Amino acid sequence: MKIFSKEQIYEGDRFTIKKQNISSSELMERAGISLFNWLDARLQGAPVPILIFCGIGNNGGDGLVLARHLISHGYNVKTFIVDFSDKRSKDFLINYERLKETTKDWPVSIHSVDDFPEISSQDIIIDAIFGVGLNRPISDWVIALFKHFKASKALTVSVDIPSGLYTDKTPKHEDDVVTSNLILSFQTPKLVFFLPETDKYIDQWEILNIDIDATYLETTETEAEVLGKYDVLPMYKQRDKFSHKGSYGHALIIGGSYGKIGAVQLSSRSALLSGVGLITAFVPKCGYIPLQTALPEAMVITDADKKLITDIVFDIIPDAVGIGIGLGTDEKTVKAFESFLKNNTAPLVIDADGLNILSKNKALLKYLKEDTILTPHPKELKRLIGDWEDDFDKLSKTKAFVKKHKVLVIIKGANSISVYQDKLYINSTGNPGLATGGTGDVLTGIITGLRAQGYTALESACFGTYLHGKSADLAIEFKGYQSLIASDVISYLGQAYLDLFKQADTPLSEKEQKPEEVKK
Incomplete structure (x- = not known):
């Protein structure tokens, strides 16, 4: 599975919009519906309170689409706009108006700490504040909102990526990122999902297909790939x-010293079980009896020294060497x-x-x-x-x-x-x-x-x-x-x-x- 960069994600959106002759708001609708379908399949109409926190860009727009469909299907939804700037994306505004036409319970704007709603541990938080396009420092009061989420101990689901998490650098402070229980990532995972320093923000993730153009996905070269069974x-x-x-090669494992012959036994045995035809171990003399006893399938060559390898000389022609x-x-x-x-x-x-x-x-x-x-x-x-x-x-x-x-x-x-x-x-x-x-x-x-x-x-x-x-x-x-x-x-x-x-x-x-x- 390919991992696309931020720039490639944007290009994929543009390519899809042009190739499929749709508008950007239609692609956003597709993303929001995929979120709804995933949640609806699992909640099955349960009356649990769902608190959707939307930013004012396209990630927030995805959240607004989700809110509209949840409300239309009778879910207990409260929508909040995290008003961290005066700028709003075009598709955010389109879906903001659509949501207002759907319900009398209009979204509530949050401008500061004083506007934070109460959150119960029984609630579900939908984090749709920042997406992959985040490129600016986050306001202190928004970071306080992230802390508020965490303190509530409510199940937190992030849209595409946890808010505050960059796609190409590590956050400076732990509190700068929403700690997600689950990420619903569009089309492909992000590289930050697999790195040690960002693991603390990520519990689980799943991929939602939003039908980005197949030609673009197949032909675009990416820096990274995740390899599973079918890869x-x-x-x-x-x-x-x-x-x-003789058809399956002769491997030579060189290693071991007094007290560390077990390492060679493990490597030699695993080489055999990987399917190699022949295995030879090169070890100090102290490893001869242990290896011949523990691994009769292996051939053994020894160094002249009893405890160390001091001269690597052998009369075989290995097809690969591990040392x-x-x-x-x-x-x-x-x-x-x-x-x-x-x-x-x-x-x-x-x-x-x-x-x-x-x-x-x-x-x-x-x-x-x-x-x-x-x-x-x-x-x-x-x-x-x-x-x-x-x-x-x-x-x-x-x-x-x-x-x-x-x-x-x-x-x-x-x-x-x-x-x-x-x-x-x-x-x-x-x-x-x-x-x-x-x-x-x-x-x-x-x-x-x-x-x-x-x-x-x-x-x-x-x-x-x-x-x-x-x-x-x-x-x-x-x-x-x-x-x-x-x-x-x-x-x-x-x-x-x-x-x-x-x-x-x-x-x-x-x-x-x-x-x-x-x-x-």
């Missing part, structure tokens, strides 16, 4: 009946890592201590093979690219880093974002149960396994983060958030693959019930 499904590689283990998990940052290991980078020709995934070594030795970045995948968590990312002012600055600096070094960076988090070339690919799966040690090692293994099977860097990152998160989503149904561990994520990878083919848009034939036999 990653075309990436799935079908298995041939006469294939063998850094449990590696440590000993001086001897750093030298071995540098030597490896200089000589490596295989597609590469770098995580954990591999990233830490790069951060302390940035001259090594020039040795990275093009399309190398880096998988930092936020602190590791900061060591790589430096401090950032807010999440938007973080994304900008990551894009610059990616472009400079011709790599792909996965910013791990609640909505992991793969940054590649000039685009952001936002993962839609995963849950707080993943906040436990070892899950990053699992992700590295999955991505390395996919890369070895012939998936591109972008496919490996996007498909890998999706499978990783989906496996965790399936696991918590039985484990819960608190009891989920990294091994559980691996155990449910098979179910994550099978889930790709459940509830498909078209029925699968009897033969196609097995994922390996489903064609793209």
